[in-house]
Every structure is written in C-alpha cells, then in structure tokens.
Amino acid sequence: MEVVQGGAPVNVAQRRMTLSHLRDREEWLGPLMIGPAILYILLVVGFAFFLAIYYSFSDMTLGSRSLGFVGFKNFAAIIGNTNFRTALWNTFVFAVGSQVLVLVLANTLALALLKDFRGKWFFRLLILLPWVAPISLGTIGWLWILDSTYSVFNWTLQALRILDPKARLIWLGVPHLAMGSIITVHVWRLLPLATVIILAGLSSIPKDIHDAAQMDGASFWRHYFQITIPLLLPVSMVALLFGLVFAFTDMTVIYVLTRGGPYDTTQVLASLAFFTGVVGGDTAEGAAISLFLFPLLLAVAIAFLRIARRAEVT
Amino acid sequence: MGPVAKVRYWLADRAHFGIVLAFTIFTAFPFYWMVITTFKRNSDLINRDNNPFILNEPPTLEHLRVLFNDTLYGVWLWNTAFVGVLVVGITLILAVPAGYALARLSGRWGERLGIGIFLTYLVPPTLLFIPLFRVVVGLGLQDSLWSLVVVYPSFTVPFSTWLLMGFFKAIPRDLEDAAMMDGYSRLGAFAKIVMPISIAGILTVVIFSFTLVMQEFVYALTFISPASKYTVSVGVPTFLVHGDVYFWGSLMAGCFIASVPVAVLYNFFVDRFVAGFTVGAVK
Numbered sequence: 028m029e030v031v032q033g034g035a036p037v038n039v040a041q042r043r044m045t046l047s048h049l050r051d052r053e054e055w056l057g058p059l060m061i062g063p064a065i066l067y068i069l070l071v072v073g074f075a076f077f078l079a080i081y082y083s084f085s086d087m088t089l090g091s092r093s094l095g096f097v098g099f100k101n102f103a104a105i106i107g108n109t110n111f112r113t114a115l116w117n118t119f120v121f122a123v124g125s126q127v128l129v130l131v132l133a134n135t136l137a138l139a140l141l142k143d144f145r146g147k148w149f150f151r152l153l154i155l156l157p158w159v160a161p162i163s164l165g166t167i168g169w170l171w172i173l174d175s176t177y178s179v180f181n182w183t184l185q186a187l188r189i190l191d192p193k194a195r196l197i198w199l200g201v202p203h204l205a206m207g208s209i210i211t212v213h214v215w216r217l218l219p220l221a222t223v224i225i226l227a228g229l230s231s232i233p234k235d236i237h238d239a240a241q242m243d244g245a246s247f248w249r250h251y252f253q254i255t256i257p258l259l260l261p262v263s264m265v266a267l268l269f270g271l272v273f274a275f276t277d278m279t280v281i282y283v284l285t286r287g288g289p290y291d292t293t294q295v296l297a298s299l300a301f302f303t304g305v306v307g308g309d310t311a312e313g314a315a316i317s318l319f320l321f322p323l324l325l326a327v328a329i330a331f332l333r334i335a336r337r338a339e340v341t
Numbered sequence: 342m343g344p345v346a347k348v349r350y351w352l353a354d355r356a357h358f359g360i361v362l363a364f365t366i367f368t369a370f371p372f373y374w375m376v377i378t379t380f381k382r383n384s385d386l387i388n389r390d391n392n393p394f395i396l397n398e399p400p401t402l403e404h405l406r407v408l409f410n411d412t413l414y415g416v417w418l419w420n421t422a423f424v425g426v427l428v429v430g431i432t433l434i435l436a437v438p439a440g441y442a443l444a445r446l447s448g449r450w451g452e453r454l455g456i457g458i459f460l461t462y463l464v465p466p467t468l469l470f471i472p473l474f475r476v477v478v479g480l481g482l483q484d485s486l487w488s489l490v491v492v493y494p495s496f497t498v499p500f501s502t503w504l505l506m507g508f509f510k511a512i513p514r515d516l517e518d519a520a521m522m523d524g525y526s527r528l529g530a531f532a533k534i535v536m537p538i539s540i541a542g543i544l545t546v547v548i549f550s551f552t553l554v555m556q557e558f559v560y561a562l563t564f565i566s567p568a569s570k571y572t573v574s575v576g577v578p579t580f581l582v583h584g585d586v587y588f589w590g591s592l593m594a595g596c597f598i599a600s601v602p603v604a605v606l607y608n609f610f611v612d613r614f615v616a617g618f619t620v621g622a623v624k
Binding site for chain 1: 358365389443460472495498502577605618
C-alpha cells in the first residue's frame with residue numbers, strides 16, 4: 028500500500044491528484060539529468076583552468092615532463108618583459124577601440140533596422156554574415172582586400188586621385204595602419220551580434236512609451252537620448268560585455284592578418300600566449316600570460332550576474 | 342499629405358535606405374570580394390590597371406577545380422562535418438536533459454546554476470588551450486580529430502543548455518501535468534509530450550553548435566598538425582595561405598563555400614539565439 032507523508036493511506040484518485048509519488052522521484056531525477064553536463068564541464072573547463080594556474084607556477088616546457096614549482100617567477104619574468112607590456116597595452120587599445128565603435132555603429136544600425144522596409148530580410152541576412160561565417164575565413168577575405176600589392180582600397184584611392192598612383196599603403200605592414208586594420212576587421216566581425224541584441228531591446232520597448240513621447244512633442248534627438256537610450260542601457264550592456272569578451276580573448280584575426288607584427292605592434296595577450304606557450308614551447312610562461320585574461324573575465328561575469336539578477340527581480 | 346511633407350518623407354526614406362545600404366556594403370563586401378575573386382582569371386587578378394570590382398575577362402572555373410582536385414579542401418570539409426556531427430550529438434545528449442531539469446525540476450537554485458553554466462561559455466579557448474593541449478597529448482589524442490570531439494562540447498554545452506532552459510520554460514507546465522495525471526511518469530511526459538513540441542528549440546541548438554564547431558580555430562590550430570586532419574577553418578588559412586604563392590582564387594572560393602551556406606541556415610534561427618544572448622535583459 029502506498030503511503031503519503033502523514034502515514035495515512037489514500038485512495039487512488041487522490042494519490043493521482045497530489046502527484047506526490049512523482050515529486051518524490053523527481054528529487055533524484057533532476058540531479059541525474061543535470062549531472063552529466065555539469066560533470067563534463069567540470070572535467071574539461073574546471074580541470075583545464077586548474078591546470079592553467081598550476082602550470083603558471085611551474086617551470087614546465089613542451090618537451091619536459093618535470094614539474095618544478097617556481098612560485099611567482101613566471102609572472103615576475105612576464106611583467107619585466109617589454110613584449111608582454113606591449114601586448115597588454117595593445118589588447119586594451121584593440122578591445123576598447125573596437126567596442127566603442129561597435130556600440131555606436133550597432134545603435135545606429137539597429138535603429139535603422141527597426142523600421143520595416145522592402146527586402147528587409149535580405150539586408151538582415153547580409154548584415155549577419157560576418158558574425159556567422161567562420162572568423163578565420165572571413166579574415167582571409169580581408170587579408171586579400173588589404174593585400175600589399177593588390178589592395179582594392181589602394182586601387183580605389185588611386186582611382187579617386189586621393190593617393191598617388193606610384194604610392195601604396197601597406198595596410199598590414201605599418202604599425203598604426205595595421206592596428207587600424209585589425210580594429211576594423213573586429214568591428215566588422217562583432218557588429219552584427221551587437222546589432223541584433225540591441226534590435227531585440229529596441230523592439231521590446233512598449234509602443235505606448237513612444238506614442239506618449241510623440242504626443243508630448245519630443246523631437247527625434249530628445250526622444251532618442253531621453254527615452255530610447257536609457258531603456259536600452261541593460262541590453263547595450265549585454266552587447267558590450269559579449270563584445271569585450273570576444274575582443275579581449277580573440278587571437279584569430281591577429282594570427283591570420285599580422286601574426287602580431289609589424290614589430291609586435293599588434294601582438295595581444297592571446298596571441299602572445301600562443302606564440303610563447305605552443306609555438307615557443309614554454310608551457311609555463313604561456314599559461315601565465317593567458318591567466319592575465321582571467322581578472323577581466325571575472326569582472327565581466329560579475330557584471331552579467333548583476334544584469335541577470337535585476338532581470339529576475341523585475 | 343502636402344507636397345512639402347511628401348518631399349520630406351521621401352528624403353527621410355532615402356536617407357534611411359542609404360544608412361542601411363552603407364552598413365550592408367561594409368558587412369557584405371568581403372563576401373562579394375570572395376565570389377568575384379573565385380571566378381576571375383589569374384591574368385585579370387594580377388593586372389593592376391584593371392578595374393578590380395568587375396570581371397575584366399571571361400569567368401573561369403579553374404580556381405574551383407584546383408581547390409577540390411589539388412588541395413585537401415574536400416578532406417577538410419569532411420573532417421569538419423565529422424567533428425560537427427559528433428559534437429552536436431554529444432551536445433544534445435548532455436544539454437537537453439540538463440536544460441529540462443533546470444527549467445522544471447529545480448527550484449531557486451536552478452536559475453543560479455543555469456547562469457553559472459552559461460558563464461562557462463564565456464571562458465575563452467585562449468585561456469584553456471595550453472593546459473588542454475597537455476591533456477590531449479597525455480591522452481594520446483594529438484593530431485587526431487577525436488581531440489576536437491572531446492573538447493568542443495565545452496563551449497557548445499553551456500550555451501545550448503542555457504538556450505534549452507529558456508525554451509522549456511516557455512512550454513506551459515499544464516501540458517506535462519495533464520500527461521502525468523494520465524499516468525505518464527515525468528520522464529515519459531518529457532519524452533512523449535515535451536520533446537515533440539520542442540523540435541524547433543532542438544534544431545536551434547543543432548545549428549548553433551554546428552556553426553560554433555565550424556568557426557573554432559584556436560583549439561584545432563593547437564591540437565592538430567598534419568594537414569590531412571585539419572578542419573576547414575584551420576586548413577584554409579594555414580595550409581593554403583602559407584605557401585610561397587598565394588592562390589587567391591582558390592583561397593577565396595574555399596572561404597566562400599565554407600561560410601555562406603551555413604550563414605543562410607543560421608539566419609532562420611537568429612531570433613532564438615538573440616533571446617539566449619540577452620540573458621533576460623529583454624523581456
């Protein structure tokens with residue numbers, strides 16, 4: 028005979044209604060269904076992260092099997108290294124520069140896409156392409172566009188008589204031009220994501236808020252800055268946080284376009300970690316370099332949690 | 342509408358279209374460039390007096406022939422599909438039950454755990470690739486596609502779980518409650534009632550995971566060295582670019598073929614991804 032909490036026998040109909048026998052079983056069903064995913068994430072991401080910290084305090088190289096504990100020696104060596112400081116600075120220039128541009132452009136584009144017009148789906152597809160195409164392949168398209176001999180930009184500038192026919196801009200070979208090119212490619216790559224996120228935010232603003240502002244005779248700019256922007260703040264934050272994570276930690280664009288050159292002027296933390304830890308074989312130092320990305324990620328994670336909590340409350 | 346208002350309306354309309362067009366040219370130009378380069382003859386490509394925006398000589402299929410016959414491009418596509426299918430399978434096995442349990446079988450801690458899982462999506466390959474490279478070597482999986490099959494779910498599972506959690510939450514509880522009153526167990530209701538109406542959500546996860554696999558670059562570059570084991574996103578930039586001669590025509594063809602079909606497919610699901618990306622900041 029089935030028994031409920033109180034110990035009193037119940038009839039079949041009542042037992043079906045309360046569903047308590049199922050709820051009892053769900054106490055283990057839930058963890059059983061979540062368990063494998065969590066276990067896998069802990070095993071791969073958690074373990075690798077632990078190893079990254081462990082290696083950064085060791086003297087491990089690609090060839091060696093020894094694991095000597097060297098304390099903060101790697102970190103001290105890195106901070107003393109000018110290459111590292113250049114890379115750290117470049118990372119900030121590159122990530123902050125590209126994200127400021129992305130936010131401004133994405134807000135403009137999202138506003139333009141809010142309106143309905145003929146063929147909108149097709150334009151949206153073309154605008155999304157850079158985000159969906161494999162980043163390394165899209166970047167090769169740019170490598171050809173920015174080619175030192177056959178750059179279409181140079182051709183156009185010469186055709187418009189802006190650039191002397193004999194002169195050539197070496198887009199990826201001159202320090203500031205190279206950084207500018209890399210920021211452009213990154214803006215190109217991350218603009219679609221930020222745009223669709225902000226567009227989702229724009230579409231979710233209730234129509235009566237806009238109607239009310241219109242009734243009160245607010246001008247376009249006043250309306251935009253005093254009503255739309257404040258309402259878009261949380262969702263713009265989300266777009267910015269994603270953009271920062273992708274920009275701070277990316278090495279693909281730089282690997283394909285410049286490999287950190289010319290003279291390390293486009294080297295960033297992620298690419299420096301790759302060239303030190305994998306190509307150079309210095310596992311310990313490479314791990315220590317990439318760990319410098321962690322405080323940033325932590326800050327982003329905290330910001331996300333705050334946004335999510337606010338969304339939960341309201 | 343008076344004539345002045347009409348002109349103003351027309352001007353605003355043109356300005357709006359101009360803005361959209363300018364952005365579209367910025368985003369789509371590299372893909373146009375890939376297509377036109379694919380069909381240009383080499384003599385046309387290297388003649389700097391020619392207008393580069395158009396075909397100055399009759400189109401050619403030579404670059405496509407070289408790409409598929411003389412390079413490993415076909416093998417790379419196959420490798421990508423192999424890894425993609427396996428990773429999508431693993432992702433579904435792990436993320437579908439986890440997403441459902443987070444949506445239904447856990448109370449307050451479910452939301453927190455969901456956000457915790459989501460945040461691991463933000464842990465970038467560039468933070469983990471060095472230790473994971475050692476692990477892969479330790480397991481004897483270096484230079485094998487299986488190294489990617491084992492590691493890739495680490496970025497597909499978190500986001501997929503998060504997407505599915507939101508998706509399952511949107512399904513009315515009453516459906517399962519009714520099924521369970523009819524004698525289904527919780528698992529039975531999940532399999533027979535919830536799964537069939539969740540096909541759209543599951544398809545979203547399939548597309549999303551597959552595109553992530555196609556895009557991944559850092560792990561594949563680190564774990565694998567023989568050219569015949571590359572995926573397409575690593576094979577094209579490392580093997581086709583770094584010869585002495587750049588085969589721009591074949592290179593651009595390779596980029597275009599691997600980018601655009603998936604992008605068109607992705608486009609159908611983009612609103613669902615955005616719902617996941619906005620983390621509840623949009624209601």
